[in-house]
Amino acid sequence: MVRKILVVDDEAVLIEAIAYNLEQSGYLVVTAMDGMSALDIARKESPDLIVLDIMLPGMDGLEVCRQLRRDDRTATVPIIMLTAKGEEIDKVVGLEVGADDYVTKPFGRRELLARVRALLRRVDYPAPHGASTSAQDSADNAGIVPPRSMLTAGPLTIDQAGRRVNCRGQDLELQPKQFDLLTYLVRNRGTVLTRDQLLHNVWGYDYAGDTRTVDVHVRWLREKLEEDPANPKLIQTVRGVGYVFRS
Known part of the structure; x- marks a missing residue:
């Protein structure tokens, strides 16, 4: 099953780079460049995961996250928050409004992909107690359902x-x-x-x-x-x- 990921950022170059890397890894990508568009697309497209920048024009990423969590259609969609500041307060506020993970800009392609895979895997099913990530990845690749x-x-x-x-x-x-x-x-x-x-x-x-x-x-x-x-x-x-x- 192809997973759909919504990427929200106001930097066109960054959106293009993230979308390219996700698509090369087999994901379907939809994008938005502001908060209102992100909410509309999330409700219509039902993404499996959202990559959401904090700093957005108009409605910022924190408010977008709050509204997503209040809507039954998007309440449990995994959200990775992007922050440029790297300060603890930004990370804590992001978690408090409902984000599942965060990545500090600038970040590497492998780091973001690893976090995307980890969150999507947890949505599918949790790793058995004590199992390693590599063992779980092997189960994923073999199509084994615990x-x-x-x-x-x-x-x-x-x-x-x-x-x-x-x-x-x-x-x-x-x-x-x-x-x-x-x-x-x-x-x-x-x-x-x-x-x-x-x-x-x-x-x-x-x-x-x-x-x-x-x-x-x-x-x-x-x-x-x-x-x-x-x-x-x-x-x-x-x-x-x-x-x-x-x-």
Whole structure:
């Protein structure tokens, strides 16, 4: 199946370069050069992934991301945010409004392609616990679909192959990274996990020391899972260490 990717940037040269590299890797690419066009195209074209620049004329990328997440048609589409500044505040705000990943300009072709492949693979199905990325890539190339497996913990039921989560009888819409983080926490329920462990095992690359990323995603999960997010019972903070899932 050919995957469709929406690339949004106001620099025509950069859009052309990104589109060319994605197309050479077998993806179908649609483009937009401003925020309003991006929203319209995303709703009409139903892309499998969006590469979204923060700095756009009119409506910036952050507001585009917010609106995409509020729309049922685009709420769970993986989003990679592009930022030219490289400052932590830009990355954190991007994650808080719903982005799944970010790339700082200037970036290499291989870096962007690696992140695109990783996000699309997670949408298809999560890697088995402890499996390496190369092992998962081999499974992808061989057309192997891992067996359906269910995780249950307290009020949660997680369909790992279908990437669906049910909590207290209601289906939840989770972004790819939220699903991956929750699944990893549940698989290791009762074990206190450091932020660095979570970064390494859920994000996997280029996030060394960027522990705020974990905190942002935990807060999003708590808002969706906990009866009282201010007094969490499922995902608990272990002060000075990290987080633990208790069922």
